Amino acid sequence: MGREAIPHGEIVVDDRGRTCLARIRREQHGRYKAAERQDGTIVLTPVITVHPADLADLEAARVTAEQLLARRARVRYHAELAGR
Secondary structure (H helix, E strand, O other), rough: OOOOOOOOOOOOOOOOOOOOOOOOOOOOOOOOOEEOOOOOOEEEEEOOOOHHHHHHHHHHHHHHHHHHHHHHHHHHHHHHHOOO
Protein backbone atom coordinates (compact mmCIF):
# COMPACT_ATOMS: atom_id res chain seq x y z
CA MET A 1 0.00 0.00 0.00
CA GLY A 2 1.74 3.20 -1.19
CA ARG A 3 1.40 6.64 0.32
CA GLU A 4 0.53 9.56 -1.88
CA ALA A 5 2.48 12.80 -1.57
CA ILE A 6 0.59 15.48 0.34
CA PRO A 7 1.06 19.01 -1.04
CA HIS A 8 2.66 21.56 1.31
CA GLY A 9 0.06 23.32 3.49
CA GLU A 10 -2.56 20.64 2.97
CA ILE A 11 -3.65 18.48 5.87
CA VAL A 12 -5.46 15.17 5.84
CA VAL A 13 -8.16 14.10 8.29
CA ASP A 14 -8.23 10.42 9.25
CA ASP A 15 -11.33 8.22 9.57
CA ARG A 16 -11.87 9.44 13.13
CA GLY A 17 -11.67 13.12 12.15
CA ARG A 18 -8.16 13.67 13.55
CA THR A 19 -5.26 15.48 11.94
CA CYS A 20 -1.78 16.74 12.76
CA LEU A 21 -0.99 20.46 12.67
CA ALA A 22 2.79 20.07 12.95
CA ARG A 23 3.30 20.55 9.20
CA ILE A 24 1.51 23.91 9.05
CA ARG A 25 1.79 25.69 12.39
CA ARG A 26 4.48 28.31 12.92
CA GLU A 27 4.21 28.84 16.67
CA GLN A 28 4.21 26.31 19.47
CA HIS A 29 0.63 26.82 20.57
CA GLY A 30 -0.99 23.88 22.30
CA ARG A 31 -4.65 24.92 22.41
CA TYR A 32 -6.91 26.40 19.79
CA LYS A 33 -10.45 27.69 19.55
CA ALA A 34 -12.03 26.16 16.46
CA ALA A 35 -14.80 27.72 14.42
CA GLU A 36 -16.34 26.59 11.15
CA ARG A 37 -17.63 29.22 8.78
CA GLN A 38 -20.64 28.75 6.53
CA ASP A 39 -18.39 28.11 3.51
CA GLY A 40 -16.70 25.20 5.34
CA THR A 41 -13.54 27.12 6.25
CA ILE A 42 -12.21 26.02 9.62
CA VAL A 43 -10.51 28.77 11.63
CA LEU A 44 -8.15 27.85 14.46
CA THR A 45 -7.27 30.63 16.88
CA PRO A 46 -4.57 30.06 19.53
CA VAL A 47 -5.93 30.41 23.06
CA ILE A 48 -4.64 30.37 26.59
CA THR A 49 -6.91 28.54 28.98
CA VAL A 50 -6.96 29.78 32.56
CA HIS A 51 -8.39 27.63 35.36
CA PRO A 52 -11.26 29.40 37.17
CA ALA A 53 -9.34 29.37 40.48
CA ASP A 54 -6.34 31.00 38.80
CA LEU A 55 -8.64 33.53 37.16
CA ALA A 56 -10.07 34.45 40.57
CA ASP A 57 -6.52 34.96 41.90
CA LEU A 58 -5.63 37.13 38.90
CA GLU A 59 -8.80 39.18 39.32
CA ALA A 60 -8.07 39.68 43.03
CA ALA A 61 -4.52 40.79 42.19
CA ARG A 62 -5.87 43.23 39.58
CA VAL A 63 -8.28 44.72 42.09
CA THR A 64 -5.52 44.99 44.68
CA ALA A 65 -3.25 46.71 42.15
CA GLU A 66 -6.03 49.12 41.20
CA GLN A 67 -6.63 49.91 44.88
CA LEU A 68 -2.90 50.51 45.40
CA LEU A 69 -2.72 52.86 42.39
CA ALA A 70 -5.80 54.73 43.56
CA ARG A 71 -4.28 55.12 47.04
CA ARG A 72 -1.02 56.41 45.56
CA ALA A 73 -2.98 58.91 43.45
CA ARG A 74 -4.82 60.14 46.55
CA VAL A 75 -1.53 60.52 48.46
CA ARG A 76 0.01 62.51 45.58
CA TYR A 77 -3.12 64.68 45.35
CA HIS A 78 -3.02 65.46 49.06
CA ALA A 79 0.74 66.12 48.91
CA GLU A 80 0.18 68.56 46.05
CA LEU A 81 -2.55 70.33 48.04
CA ALA A 82 -0.30 70.57 51.09
CA GLY A 83 2.51 72.03 48.97
CA ARG A 84 0.40 74.92 47.66
